[in-house]
Amino acid sequence: MKKNLLFILLFVILFTANSQAQNKVWDFGNDVTNFPVGPELSTTTVVDGLTLEPGGGSGFGVVESNSATWFADTAAEYVSVNRFKGGGNSNVDPSDGVTFMPTRRYLSFPVEGPVAVKIWMRQSGTSLPRALWVTDGTAAVTHYDGLGDTDPQYMEANYTGGAGNLYILCAGNAYNLYKIEISSTLLGLNDLVSPVETNIRSVKNKIYVYNTKTSTDVKIYSITGALVKEFKTNSDIDFDFKAGIYIATLTTADGKKSVKLSTY
Structure with a gap:
C-alpha cells in the first residue's frame, strides 16, 4: 500500500513539474531584465529558454521604445512600452505548403507536448504581403496574414503535437513582437465558472x-x-x-x- 501511494505521489510530482514547464511568458514589451533596450543581434542568443536566431543583418532583435495597448479596459488588457523588431523575413514562406523550417531571423522554443500559443504583435510597416507564422518545422500551427496597417494584432492557437520545437517566423515583410505566451492549458478548456447563464x-x-x-x-x-x-x-x-x-x-x-x- 505504501509503495502504491509513493508511486502515485511521484507521478503527481512529475506530472506537475512537466505541466509547469509548459507555462512560459516572454514579455518583450516590459521585461527589461531579459530584453533590455539594445541593438540588433549578430549571433544566436538564448534568453530564458527562447532562442533568437538572427541572419541577414537587417535589424533583427532590436529592442526599442514603442508603446501599444491590446484589449484596453478588459480583463485581458496588455500594455507594452517596448517592442522586439523582426527585422525582415525568415527566408521561407510556409504558404507554399512545403517549407516550414526558417533559415534566418526567427524565434524558437521547446515544448514537451500540447500547448496553447498566444502572440501579441503588429506590423512594422504597411507594405504587403506579410504574414506571421507559427510552425513545428514540418507543418503550420497557425498564421496571421497582414492587413496593411500597424494596429496592434493578436493571434492564438493550440499546438496538439508531441515534444519538439516551435518556430515563430515572418514571411514577406516583418512583424514586431511584444509578448509570447505558451500554456499547457489549451484554449477553449479553461472557461471560468460564472453565474451568468447566457x-x-x-x-x-x-x-x-x-x-x-x-x-x-x-x-x-x-x-x-x-x-x-x-x-x-x-x-x-x-x-x-x-x-x-x-x-x-x-x-x-x-x-x-x-x-x-x-x-x-
Missing part, C-alpha cells in the same frame, strides 16, 4: 448568443479596447461579424463575464 461563441464568421434566459447586455470590443458592437437581448441571436479577435462582455442581473471571440 453564453456567446464564434464559429467562422458568425457570433452566436445562446442559452439566453434573462435580459442580457452584450458588448463586443476590439483588441485595442474600442467598443464595436453593443445591444440588449432577451432571446438567442446570431449574426455575421468581421474577421478578428474580440472580447465580449455579457451582463445580466446575476453578474458579468468576459469571453474571447475569434472570427474569420
